[in-house]
Amino acid sequence: MPLNLTEEQILQLAPDDSSIKAGKGLATLGKWVLRECSERAVWGHCQGSGKNPYQTVIDLNDIAFKCSCPSRKFPCKHGLGLLLLYARQPEQFKRAEEPDWVTAWLAKRTEKAEKKEQKAKSEAPVDEAAQAKRQEKRHRKVLEGISDLEVWMKDLVRNGFLNVPERIYTLFDNMARRMVDAQAPGLAGRLRAMQGIDFDTESWKSDLTESMGKLYLLMQGYRNIDTLPDEWKDEIRTQIGYPQSKDNVLAGAPVADSWLVLHKQSRKVNDINTDIYWFYGKRSALFAKYLSFTVAGTFSTENWIPGSAYEGALCFYNGTGTCRRALFRESVLLEESFVPDCSTDLKLAAAVYRQAMIANPFSEEVPLLVNDVTVVRNGKGYSLLDNAGQAVPVRMPEETYIDILAITGGNPFASLVLVNGDIWELKSIWYNKVYHTWRDERN
Known part of the structure; x- marks a missing residue:
């Protein structure tokens, strides 16, 4: 299978800068004592410091890596090096039958994907009465938290913003913790974003005022949620921090298109790593945002390559806006990418x-x-x-x-x-x- 990825795109998969340097160093023919490929995978043996060479394999249909080396990074330097070498010199890889260790790994990936799809389709019975009771309890907790937050905001405005920069390390953090206790993590996130304002700039007062205004609007929206249209009910609840079930999202109407990966951003908060991908649909001209969460010490199963295009069906989360979060039902990496339609000025x-x-x-x-x-x-x-x-x-x-x-x-x-x-x-x-x-x- 031809690999139409640039070196820049491949290096976007690296977990850190040291892996990029090491991967580039392994992207040479002399490092690999075996280089073979099939229609769906590329694999090789890289001689390390031990007696036996490391076995490295890459799934070309849905870019993923496996290596026998002890590295805890993903992908490791061997996976990056092998993919870089294959992208540069595919003619140096011999067409061959997949060995057992490659076939077994690919079969395990297919089985895992099928189980995931079956789980998404399964309909587990829901105790609606218990669910409604839990939702009502959380609703009351959120309203109590919003009341406390409103008092805090009014006190802050009444006392003025002049000494806010001196108090940022406790002022916002304490109230953010209160919002977490109130089961409103979305409000906590907005408070922590205010803490991150650059208070050394001249615009900090207007930035803080705008953030406070949006926060207050969100609070009032939640208080009056019963009067809002359905899409805004979902949006306000999401902004507050209520999760939407993946099963429900995937049960929605999909949008089939060629989806271009515009950009990837990685964030780390405490022990949670979040990868955010922005997509653009070639035919629909829709934007979508895909979020992947992993905890420290684990690896993400999603490897969307920035600049590449995937043919697939996206299901959007309920809500409103021009760039909503979405999930893929299925996707296939396309051999060719494209340039999106842009504003002319x-x-x-x-x-x-x-x-x-x-x-x-x-x-x-x-x-x-x-x-x-x-x-x-x-x-x-x-x-x-x-x-x-x-x-x-x-x-x-x-x-x-x-x-x-x-x-x-x-x-x-x-x-x-x-x-x-x-x-x-x-x-x-x-x-x-x-x-x-x-x-x-x-x-």
Whole structure:
């Protein structure tokens, strides 16, 4: 099976920078005493320091790795090195029958996927009376927490914001803990986001005021949830922190399309690792967000490759907005990717953002696609500049700016930006129809 992945896309799968360096070092013919492949997998033997070589295999239909080395990283350096080598020199891999250890692993993956699908389809009996009782109990706890939060907010406004920067380490954290106790983790997350505001900037007062306003709007929305349309009931409950059953999501109407992975962001909070993927549908022009959660010491089973496209069916979570969370029913990696449809200038992109906020004022990290832009220095920061001379301040690391100049030579490119209010963050670009992105990790 041909592998139409760039080296940049493969390296996005690496767990850290040291794995990238080690993987590149193993992407040479001399490191592998056996290199073979079939229609659905590629495998090899890499001679390490021990007597027996390490056995490494990669599922090409749904990129996944297995290696006999003792590394706790996933994928390990051997998996990265083998995939890099196969992408660079597929002709150096002999077509062969799959050995037993490869066949067994692939069969186990297929069996696991089938069991997962059967579990999703199974209908376990639900004690509706007990469920309703639990929901009512939680509803009362959330309302009590909201009452405490409202008193806290009014006291904060009454006393003024002047001394907030001096108190951020206890001011928001204590109330966030109270919201967790009230079973409203969504409210806790918004409070912790306020704690993360950059209080060294001149805009911190307006940033805090806007965040407080949205928080208050969400609280009032929940208090009046019975008067809202069904999609807003689901949205408000989700924003508060109520989970939606995966089974119920997958039972919804799917959207079949070719889904392009626009970007991947990794976050770590305490012992929970969260990978966030943004998708774009080629035919539907819909955006979707996919979240993958793992605890420390375990590996994610999802390896969506940024810049690649997957043919599949997405089921969206209930709610409203232009970029809702979704789950795949099934997906297949396509041999060719594509460049998404983009706004032709920054003015149109800003209009798309306004419509997204009108559709859902609680939206965060709204994806925008804009074509024919360049990036220029703006004092100590940077701006996106379009062909009409319009400019928007954009946030990015210095090394990303240097990489973009090296890739594009200062010529226009298509781009993905994630927008939060006045903050535009450049995440990915397409230049000459080739995708480029940068590692995005946050704690």
